Amino acid sequence: MKRPFASIKHLSQFPEEEEEILFSVGSVFRILDVNDRRATKGHWFVKMMMVENDDDLNELRSQLNQQYSRYGNFCDLGSALIGMSDYDRAERYFQMLLEYTPESKASFGLIPNFLGIIYANRGDYQKAFEFQERALKFRTQESSIQYNQHHIANTYVHLGAVYHHLGQLDLALKHLLIAVELRSPTTSLAFAYNGIAITYRDKDNTRLALDYFLKALDIYENVLKRDKYHPELATTYNNIGEIYSHLGAYDDALNYWTHALEIRLKGIVATHTDLAAIYHNLGVTYLETKRFYKSIRNVHESFRNR
Known part of the structure; x- marks a missing residue:
């Protein structure tokens, strides 16, 4: 047994009334049933089963590990905070990194990029644009262009999204298509295709919008096959349905x-x-x-x- 447990009833303050069990740190349980008995006994009753080997959980853990440990530096923590929608702490964290990280470090360009993402998620698109422009300027310096190719593509994706929110659809399309030409990383490419599709949709070109939504879906279904209830899949399915x-x-x-x-009902983020x-x-x-x-x-x- 990976995580043992034991009865500590004999150590309880009320040994005749309580059946106390001590579980190992990290123990995982699958919820089987939740019963509201507040009206009669004043409590909720939750029936759970201890999980020893949960393949679904292991796959989810592996995917989260990949998603939030991809940079191998201090940016991973901030990325996780953004993933939790904890934008206040994420902003403070990246502002601290911005102040203390020398621009000579190759990873410096990630910091304004993440700040741009935070402000975009808050709806402050002008500020998001300023930080994404700063990230692009750093990444297109001659000495680091080759190293930063995929980061440059990623920044173009986010700039395209910001331009779209600012109502500048032609500029949005231009930046998103540049990201595709630069061969964005797989997930960013899907995000770029999705952005292109939304832009074409808003320009009333539904046929091209459908083509790009289907391209995005094809990538998401392959990349997220371990997480079939990922919210990005639900969003893309919904967009295709509208087209x-x-x-x-x-x-x-x-x-x-x-x-x-189905994804929204079964997923953890809805x-x-x-x-x-x-x-x-x-x-x-x-x-x-x-x-x-x-x-x-x-x-x-x-x-x-x-």
């Missing part, structure tokens, strides 16, 4: 939205607004196809999750 709906291909739209809903949007899309499309009962049911779920 098919716009093209009048309602059965295809319903298929992609159903996939998106907000009520995410669910409400998908239920709304399903409800409207079922109405278009005259499946009224399903339409009413999904519209009801949409309102329930707002």
